[in-house]
Amino acid sequence: MPARVSASASEVATRPRPGNAQRAAPSRRKRLVARQRAASRQRRPGREDERATAGAPGAASGAAAELRAVRRPGPAALRSLPRHLLLKHLVDFTHKVAQKFVFEGKHEEAIPAALHSLRFSIDTCGPDSVELVPAYLILAEASTGLGHLTQAEEYLSQAQWIVLKTSDCSNGIQSKLHRNLGLLYAAKGNFEESLYHLATDIYFASCAFGTHDISTSGGYFHMANVFFRQNKMDIADSLYTEVTDIWHAHFSRLIQVQSQTLTSPAEINILSEEEEISEEPLNEAQQAEASQVLNAILDIREQAPKQQPAKTANVVHALAMLHYLILDLPKAHELGMKAFLITKQLPNQDASEAINHLLKLIKSKLFYTK
Known part of the structure; x- marks a missing residue:
């Protein structure tokens, strides 16, 4: 090649x-x-x-x-x-x-x-x-x-x-x-x-x-698997990171869209003048693909000889958002806490703030569904 x-x-x-x-x-x-x-x-x-x-x-x-x-x-x-x-x-x-x-x-x-x-x-x-x-x-x-x-x-x-x-x-x-x-x-x-x-x-x-759409991410994932089998770990790692980032960004946009629907009509009008955000909800095939791909990447991250906590936390955060979006709230909370604890050990706390926000959303939904 x-x-x-x-x-x-x-x-x-x-x-x-x-x-x-x-x-x-x-x-x-x-x-x-x-x-x-x-x-x-x-x-x-x-x-x-x-x-x-x-x-x-x-x-x-x-x-x-x-x-x-x-x-x-x-x-x-x-x-x-x-x-x-x-x-x-x-x-x-x-x-x-x-x-x-x-x-x-x-x-x-x-x-x-x-x-x-x-x-x-x-x-x-x-x-x-x-x-x-x-x-x-x-x-x-x-x-x-x-x-x-x-x-x-x-x-x-x-x-x-x-x-x-x-x-x-x-x-x-x-x-x-x-x-x-x-x-x-x-x-x-x-x-x-x-x-x-x-x-x-x-x-x-x-x-x-x-290039950064979830429909494209499958090609990156399968290519990463081939490089992984060839023991070309640096290339595989960069492609796994790309796949995780694509799904992470997609879930973040979906949650942002959900958050907009909870704001007042006046706030929605102000937001729509600045930037219109529109995303189709996940269908069942996309849910299954995201779960299969992200869990596979998480297994690779957790079993790697050299641990990369920031990248592992990003995968766990993406999985937590996935379970939040499909309303599997107990699993979303479990994964969110796992990601939060990993990021607390990192010098950069930007990721922990985003995860903390997700945990608040999960807790609010758990409260209203009781």
Whole structure:
């Protein structure tokens, strides 16, 4: 991997490895297209996983609660929707369920939801639409998590084939495709190829969402994991710090938005003239992703031979804000106190003031919910 790709988080965020357009020679591209065409002529993707899942009691029972609404008639409002709108709702619902399972590490349970999402997408848009790519990518990620790398490669071939045929494919879709390719190559132990695809993921995600958006942070996190496995700890550490800072800043903005809603109308008008702050609340998939990523980073921080209390406190503070936002107030208070005690030992007390403010918010909510 060239040194400029691994130099720093900010450099990685602004560009993929040079030569992206020229990297695949014509002969290689022809082989890729031929392999993808062959894959598309094979059995309908997912049947092997569907049969395996049907025989796995744990997966079936775990996913049943989430998918029950798909298998039986829903509320009257849903039943009255036109068929294309109902199918779109089902695509979105099953996709979110599958994504949540993947972030929670429940890869086997994600397969049925992702298969439903794929089928509803085919019914809605046809078998060659770019709208099928998100379902293929979740199936690939779940298969990679299960160690079914051949199956994951097949799903990714289907997704690549569709993206190659789509001239105006969005940066967001291309980001997710390269992220999954990076995960696949990392699982195979091909770290150079993995870092190339993860750098490309970060490039497209930065174009779509910005370099410091939570949608981009996943690329930093997976790239940090690869460097960690290569024992390149300085680079991994800087990327883990970048991921933590992105989530920390995002949670801080969400709490600030919540605080604004508690102020008087006059104060809100004054604030809105100075700066309008608007953030969408966390959905379940984002909650699961934040929890999985930040807890993984916290484990690494706490087990590191050389302790860095300031960075550890920042991760714990971010987790405390996450639990506050999802109204898990006892856990938020526990983590907030842990972060506060760590920061009290530091010479710079700015972080402890912010944590103390969070603790006051937690205590006020705990008081009103009793």
